Amino acid sequence: MRPISYSRATAVADAVAAVAADPTSDFLAGGTTEVDLLRQNVLLPRRLVDINDLPLTGIEDRPDGGLYIGALARMSEVAEAPAVRERFPMVAEALVLGASAQLRHMASMGGNMMQRVRCGYFRDASSPCNKRDPGSGCGALDGFNRGHAVLGVSEHCIATHPSDVAVPLVALDARIHTEGPHGRQVHALDDFFLLPGATPHLEHPLEHGELVVGIEVPGLAMARSSCYLKVRDRESYEFALTSVAAAVDLADGVIRDVRLALGGVATKPWRARRAEELLRGAPADIGAFRRAAREELAAARTTPLNAFKAELARRTVVRALATLTGTEHAS
Numbered sequence: 001m002r003p004i005s006y007s008r009a010t011a012v013a014d015a016v017a018a019v020a021a022d023p024t025s026d027f028l029a030g031g032t033t034e035v036d037l038l039r040q041n042v043l044l045p046r047r048l049v050d051i052n053d054l055p056l057t058g059i060e061d062r063p064d065g066g067l068y069i070g071a072l073a074r075m076s077e078v079a080e081a082p083a084v085r086e087r088f089p090m091v092a093e094a095l096v097l098g099a100s101a102q103l104r105h106m107a108s109m110g111g112n113m114m115q116r117v118r119c120g121y122f123r124d125a126s127s128p129c130n131k132r133d134p135g136s137g138c139g140a141l142d143g144f145n146r147g148h149a150v151l152g153v154s155e156h157c158i159a160t161h162p163s164d165v166a167v168p169l170v171a172l173d174a175r176i177h178t179e180g181p182h183g184r185q186v187h188a189l190d191d192f193f194l195l196p197g198a199t200p201h202l203e204h205p206l207e208h209g210e211l212v213v214g215i216e217v218p219g220l221a222m223a224r225s226s227c228y229l230k231v232r233d234r235e236s237y238e239f240a241l242t243s244v245a246a247a248v249d250l251a252d253g254v255i256r257d258v259r260l261a262l263g264g265v266a267t268k269p270w271r272a273r274r275a276e277e278l279l280r281g282a283p284a285d286i287g288a289f290r291r292a293a294r295e296e297l298a299a300a301r302t303t304p305l306n307a308f309k310a311e312l313a314r315r316t317v318v319r320a321l322a323t324l325t326g327t328e329h330a331s
């Protein structure tokens, strides 16, 4: 048995100070990741600072039509909020398609951004894993890697980023607000999630004790016409094999603007910038969707077990865009 001390913070500054002062401490929000990993001896905190009493639960309107979502708003609350469902349907859909109803009631938005990978080698404390134990190797590279990433991978790590809701948030240029030992910071979400490269243990730029306090979603009119398509091995309670968040501004059959991001296939929520570039100004037809999907996945680095993901991702992109634009689509 490992003793763990527990305290509850009631002010952001106290929570930050408590964790910053002790390198063996962690924040505890809904606990749906933290407690699992603690039981599996993957995380070994000696102190937990419970942040559930902090006033970070609001979902507020922004003057630009955007939203500010408190880090402790629960996934289920955000999914049900009328402002989210009407203005950012892809965010609501990504939340509803994640985890289970019970988990979504517990899990916080800040915790979702900070959740750890689902790689079996990371979660098995006896396996080599460069993310958990830098320099120990990667069990997934030559192991069971059917669910692993094909984009943004390195020779040190191919773990897939697990979050669903981070995918539409990256497409929307969301920003993460933090409070840390050095004050308030704002991070563009696309820069917040780091590629593994040679340092897979570094997943984000936060210093120890830096607390996610909220997520800012800028207003975007075309986000009203958006969707999140998730493909997985079973219909519910399962992580994505591939997923696509898409928003389209369509006029006279031409794509004026588009936002596209992929989940389940990359080591971070993957903004499909190359595909967006090709789609802007293109006719909304299957040929253009296929070309964009093909180009985006051209950089895929696959293993024999996960090679199917590149083709599945291409098809998921085409299906999401076809559905959104009402374009005829034969599989």
Ligand SMILES: Cc1cc2nc3c(=O)[nH]c(=O)nc-3n(C[C@H](O)[C@H](O)[C@H](O)COP(=O)(O)OP(=O)(O)OC[C@H]3O[C@@H](n4cnc5c(N)ncnc54)[C@H](O)[C@@H]3O)c2cc1C
Residues within 6 Å of the ligand: 026, 027, 028, 029, 030, 031, 032, 033, 034, 035, 036, 071, 097, 098, 099, 100, 103, 106, 107, 108, 109, 110, 111, 112, 113, 114, 115, 116, 162, 163, 164, 165, 210, 211, 212, 213, 237, 238, 239, 240
């Ligand atoms: C069975 C199962 C299925 C799941 N399926 C899905 C799925 O399909 N899609 C999906 O997206 N997710 C899925 N999840 C993951 C789930 O969404 C996350 O576990 C959850 O969002 C984490 O939030 P939490 O509040 O419980 O965080 P916690 O478990 O409390 O914390 C997670 C980590 O983040 C840190 N942390 C928490 N809050 C903050 C903060 N405000 N600032 C800084 N650090 C913080 C903690 O120290 C900890 O390291 C699943 C989880 C389980 C257990």
